[in-house]
Amino acid sequence: MTSKDRLKSEIMQKVAEYYLIEHSDQEFFPGKSRVKYAGRVFDERDMxxxxxxxxxxxxxxxxxxxxxxxxxxxxxxxxxxxxxxxxxxxxxxxxxxxxxxxxxxxxxxxxxxxxxxxxxxxxxxxxxxxxxxxxxxxxxxxxxxxxxxxxxxxxxxxxxxxxxxxxxxxxxxxxxxxxxxxxxxxxxxxxxxxxxxxxxxxxxxxxxxxxxxxxxxxxxxxxxxxxxxxxxxxxxxxxxxxxxxxxxxxxxxxxxxxxxxxxxxxxxxxxxxxxxxxxxxxxxxxxxxxxxxxxxxQAALGLAQLEKLPDFIDVRKRNFMRLYSGLEQWQDYLTLPRWHKKSDPSWFAFPITVRQDAPFGRKEIIRYLEDNNIETRMLFAGNVLRQPGFSEIDCRIIGELPVSDHVMQSTFFVGVYPGLNNKQIDYMLDIFTSFMQASLR
Ligand SMILES: Cc1ncc(COP(=O)(O)O)c(C=O)c1O
CATH class of the missing domain: 3.40.640.10 (Type I PLP-dependent aspartate aminotransferase-like (Major domain))
Incomplete structure (x- = not known):
């Protein structure tokens, strides 16, 4: 081994040690730790x-x-x-x-x-x-x-x-x-x-x-x-x-x-x-x-991430299905996502639309989730034509876009990313349940 190779190997070793001390084993404390909607998932190999x-x-x-x-x-x-x-x-x-x-x-x-x-x-x-x-x-x-x-x-x-x-x-x-x-x-x-x-x-x-x-x-x-x-x-x-x-x-x-x-x-x-x-x-x-x-x-990081991609996809699917099973009982109030029978989605997130006749609105449920440290996001721009930056573009519009407006008013999503495991998903489900029970009393 040349001195350059030895030095490099020592650096790698130290970086792996640093990873273990600084970034690994993030213990989850329900209610205290943030349940993020997404985030980087990495280990010593990526670093x-x-x-x-x-x-x-x-x-x-x-x-x-x-x-x-x-x-x-x-x-x-x-x-x-x-x-x-x-x-x-x-x-x-x-x-x-x-x-x-x-x-x-x-x-x-x-x-x-x-x-x-x-x-x-x-x-x-x-x-x-x-x-x-x-x-x-x-x-x-x-x-x-x-x-x-x-x-x-x-x-x-x-x-x-x-x-x-x-x-x-x-x-x-x-x-x-x-x-x-x-x-x-x-x-x-x-x-x-x-x-x-x-x-x-x-x-x-x-x-x-x-x-x-x-x-x-x-x-x-x-x-x-x-x-x-x-x-x-x-x-x-x-x-x-x-x-x-x-x-x-x-x-x-x-x-x-x-x-x-x-x-x-x-x-x-x-x-x-x-x-x-x-x-x-x-x-x-x-x-x-x-x-x-x-x-x-960036590309070097991408190579390490690609090695993990099949596992990442599996976890996304698993988290999605666990959330889905837990939320099914609230379908009278929440519209859950639907997918085509020929498709096998590698989900980015779990979208939910609050039904128009629910006794609560999106604002209430999001506030409750966020107060309990569960991150939520809107479905991106919603109806993009309602965004000021797009108000003057030359375009053609088919119909009145009522569903896109409804999405902008009533849809949000929570996470399924591989940084979440059963503990966090079950905590999310508990918080959904306590919100529903309080709202439906
Ligand atoms: C559907 C879709 N297209 C494009 C983009 C833009 O990607 P980036 O943030 O890397 O520019 C995003 C970002 O989240 C997205 O969700």
Whole structure:
């Protein structure tokens, strides 16, 4: 062993010790410990991977990022993975790539209509606005919170080119019905899988139905890189455009290796019309792009998280079912989530809607849960059109969106993430029971 290797091994050992002292064994004290809706779940391996990458000090996307692409691709069964710095960036890259000139007739152009549910995360809709596409808003279902298929049918016009939606809180949308519409009208499908990594429909991984899909690795999600996200697609040409959009818009595809003459072998031989001589391919821009790359320490963490992903998914499903069994008795007052018989959701969270005729409102139940140290969240933006930032966008709206308004008024969610175990789930159920008993007296 060289002195460098010995030092590294000592550092790793110390980091593992530090993890054990500082982060492991968080004992749960009912009523005192916070029952979070989500959070990072990690161990000494995650810390060691990140530290190893910091010791390498590559910093920008490098060897760990390349490995992360490969491993995530294996999990999803998709060859083209484009890591980015957030789920919002992933959505921006995906939509912008679909608007590229390089796609010729297939490209989305300003004014093209994209059907999207009004009950959305804001940055599922924002890239449509940013690319001057016209969102056409449809309502959602009350217990599955996914886009309403009948309204999608009603939304189709001669300008409709695409459908974009998130599988809400990990719950797969009805992919048979959606694919039928997509195929019938020759539409592009963009799946936001940010909340649904590992969910399947009819045995098939979400994100593999459409043309392009997105993931988020923010700490609330199924795996975390701190911040982070990814675009994935089966299309090599679309992936190449997406990488360019992510990497400043440049044409050069030398990502992790940089041979002197570039991977194209003609790095210094690019002709630019109107300019005498040749230009460097690294500075040859064929897209309006950004810099949305992730860093190598993030990717190193992602690799350790991916090792745990199958277990994380199992715990999410188990926690969900335990909550469901305990809450079933209150269904006269609370609408519990519903999922398609062909789907196997890798749940992000447990959504609940307070029924209109319940003798209490969302405000009362949330206050009670929060006072008892149980974290709650709203279903993201609710009806995104009620949000001030979206009040002046050019769009088309199908109907009055009553369900999206109801969601905004009456829906919330609690956690099922792998940081929770039976003790916390049972504590949550006890608190729900004491609230119901007091409210129904
Ligand atoms: C459905 C959905 N899409 C997109 C995003 C954006 O992801 P990020 O927070 O990584 O930007 C989120 C974030 O939670 C989300 O839930």
């Amino acid at each position: 060691n991977m990140m530290v190893a990458s910091v010791l390498d000090f590559w910093l920008t996307a490098g060897p760990y990022a390349k490995q992360f692409e490969l491993e995530l691709g294996k999990f999803l069964g998709v060859s083209e993975i484009i890591p980015v710095n957030s789920g919002s960036s992933a959505n921006l890259v995906a939509v912008t790539a679909l608007c590229s000139r390089k796609r010729g007739e297939q490209r989305l152009v300003p004014g093209d209509e994209v059907i999207v549910p009004a009950t959305s995360f804001p940055t599922t809709v924002a890239p449509l606005v940013q690319n001057r596409l016209t969102p056409v808003f449809v309502d959602c279902g009350i217990a599955d919170y996914n886009l309403d298929i009948n309204q999608v049918q009603a939304a189709i016009s001669s300008r409709t080119r695409a459908i974009m939606f998130a599988h809400t809180l990990g719950n797969p949308a009805d992919m048979d019905a959606i694919m039928q519409i997509v195929n019938e009208h020759n539409l592009i499908l963009i799946e936001d899988v940010c909340d649904a990594l590992g969910s399947t429909y009819d045995g098939r991984m979400l994100g593999t139905f459409g043309d392009i899909a997105t993931l988020s690795f923010y700490p609330a999600h199924h795996i975390t890189l701190g911040e982070g996200g990814a675009v994935f697609t089966r299309s090599h040409s679309l992936a190449r455009i997406a990488r360019s959009v992510r990497d400043w818009g440049r044409d050069c595809w030398c990502e992790y290796e940089n041979p002197t003459d570039g991977k194209c072998g003609r790095r210094f031989e690019r002709e630019i019309p109107g300019i005498a001589g040749y230009y460097d391919h690294r500075y040859y821009f064929t897209e309006i792009g950004y810099n949305l790359k992730l860093t190598d320490p």
